[in-house]
Amino acid sequence: MTNGPISGSFQQGLTGSPNPAHPVRDDSTITGTALGKLTSTSVSPLAAAAEILFLPLIAVILGFIFNPGDPLWIQASFPWSWFAPVILALRYGPLAGLGGAGLLLVAWLLANIGHYDTFPKLYFLGGLILVMLVGEFSSLWLARTRRAETVQIYLDQRLEHLTRQYYLLRLSHDRLEQDLISRPMSMRDALLTLRGLGENPDGAHGGDTLLRLLAQYCQLESASLHQVIDGEVQDRPLATIGTTTPLADGDPMIAQALASLALCHISQVQAEQQERTRYLIVAPLINLNGDVYGLLTVEDLPFFSLQDETLQTINLLLGYYTDGLAVHALAASVCEKIPLCPPEFAFETQRLWHLRQTTGIGSIIVALEFLPRAIDADLPMQLMRMKRSLDEHWLCAGAGKMVLATLMPLGDVATAEGFLARLEAWAQQKSEGTLAQLGIFPHILPLHGEPPLTVLKRVQELADG
Structure with a gap:
């Protein structure tokens, strides 16, 4: 450098x-x-x-x-x-x-x-x-x-x-180069790594993986992950990174984070409390149902890393990991109302909608409506084989037509338009025609304000209508 x-x-x-x-x-x-x-x-x-x-x-x-x-x-x-x-x-x-x-x-x-x-x-x-x-x-x-x-x-x-x-450009380039060295993966890769860790909530492997990802993406130098049982933070950490100290009983930032059930950082506490706390960031691990599973305490990180993007990334990774601890409970309510929806698709929709509410980072669903001529050409199965690593598919069959819903985590309308542009190029290469000529009509359903159940019902209505 x-x-x-x-x-x-x-x-x-x-x-x-x-x-x-x-x-x-x-x-x-x-x-x-x-x-x-x-x-x-x-x-x-x-x-x-x-x-x-x-x-x-x-x-x-x-x-x-x-x-x-x-x-x-x-x-x-x-x-x-x-x-x-x-x-x-x-x-x-x-x-x-x-x-x-x-x-x-x-x-x-x-x-x-x-x-x-x-x-x-x-x-x-x-x-x-x-x-x-x-x-x-x-x-x-x-x-x-x-x-x-x-x-x-x-x-x-x-x-x-x-x-x-x-x-300034050279300094910015060097700073970006340092960030890329410390964060070699994309956010989608991080979420793919966290997927499935929730099946073992009491094991230390998931906590170590979570802290390692937080260290890569948020440049944490010293942090601990503690379990919370019946509202009590356990003194013995589930996982640590860097040189840490024992949990501080009565720390004002820990009390504020547990009382507000939200991430707290050093700038939010009062001046007299800043001298009494040893932590820079304290974040509870809360799932969609409001259950607290653990507490993240950060004692040391670079000065320039304490910014809104870092706090948003911490919330994103913690929320995605914690929601995975209650995968079956979160999917049960949706599967009860929409039996045809796969549990994995229902759970991911619930989890990503929760991330949208807590971090402001949205996701999107692209629903492809297939007419009978497209179904006869086996196009739904061909498009399902084009699935990306983190996407989820739901092939919903209706009366005379099918709808293939693709859930794209951390995506927006531009992501959906790029996906549809690739499909148009695929259709042009396959039959020298457009998606409409093949009998495929896309619909974009963002996961914003509407509850996941409402969005998934619209997918089923497209297949039944």
């Missing part, structure tokens, strides 16, 4: 420190030179006004020093004094250049008082045209420079944002 280097790089990216993946542009290397200062326009208005005033004056003073008879170089081979307005126009645009040219005009007027009839029209006209052209060129390139700087700032911000997102 590369958490250490990644975390360090991520912190450098957040603090703006130099990073090989995120080069920082150093503007000081450009603006620190004389040429950079000359071309930089990020100056205050007072400094710009001072340049507009003093550059033409310096040009005039130099003219009086080097050419006293013609300080503005009007009669010379080249009008050197116009360098000042041209430089101003290049730096700040045509208005600044016109201001410098105006100062040259004022200087000529002051130097030629009483001789205004000899005003050099072509000299000043050519200079003004030159300043306007240079100023227009400067304005165009200043606009382009500002636009390029704006785009560069936006790209720098986007690069910084993408760099941060990249490091």
Whole structure:
């Protein structure tokens, strides 16, 4: 794993420190030179006004020093004094250049008082045209420079944002990789492992398997599973994982969990009780009939694992395991009302509906209605052979047609639609037709608010109707 280097790089990216993946542009290397200062326009208005005033004056003073008879170089081979307005126009645009040219005009007027009839029209006209052209060129390139700087700032911000997102993605990837290493199986595999453990409620094998699954999926480091007999929690644990301590008599979290018959964690107890409890999570094992079979106490787990998903997973696995302890009792009420329903299907429906009530994770039943032509082609038996490991089937025969009900644990409407899409592909491959053309019509029955008996009666009504 590369958490250490990644975390360090991520912190450098957040603090703006130099990073090989995120080069920082150093503007000081450009603006620190004389040429950079000359071309930089990020100056205050007072400094710009001072340049507009003093550059033409310096040009005039130099003219009086080097050419006293013609300080503005009007009669010379080249009008050197116009360098000042041209430089101003290049730096700040045509208005600044016109201001410098105006100062040259004022200087000529002051130097030629009483001789205004000899005003050099072509000299000043050519200079003004030159300043306007240079100023227009400067304005165009200043606009382009500002636009390029704006785009560069936006790209720098986007690069910084993408760099941060990249490091977050790498951290998230490493975290997911760690989770996959600790939880190599899917939740369906976990439920398949727990199926059948309820046949031996007093044995330690089921408790060890349950704790092992909880350790894999919820990252429990230290936990114990205690039996509850006649409302009393047994001191001797049925199974343990990690380094545990003897059961704490009078622990406030244990008392709260048994009183509320629900999972309790450290954030739910009051502040003064948090100092008195040694547990982080306490969860009773309660089946659909409300009977308490045991108590799970968790003493240690990683900080980031104490979240809603972990608590929901604990409730799911504990509820599925505990309901298996009363498999025959749970199925009896449904089989009494619907004799044609297999006990295993009835029990799983009851158990998954109970999980929906306690954890909020739903399941779904897909009922396939077969017309006589589909029955004659032996399609119900072919589809039953396509059963997945955790699914349960109920082939209900009616007057002239059959209904194959498939119970999909931990599934939703999207799961059912994916299953039907696979059946459509199977029908297309088998006969180059659709399910409807083969005489198969699907019905989706979610296990949400309605009791399991009501949903199973709808399956029987489809077969009888």
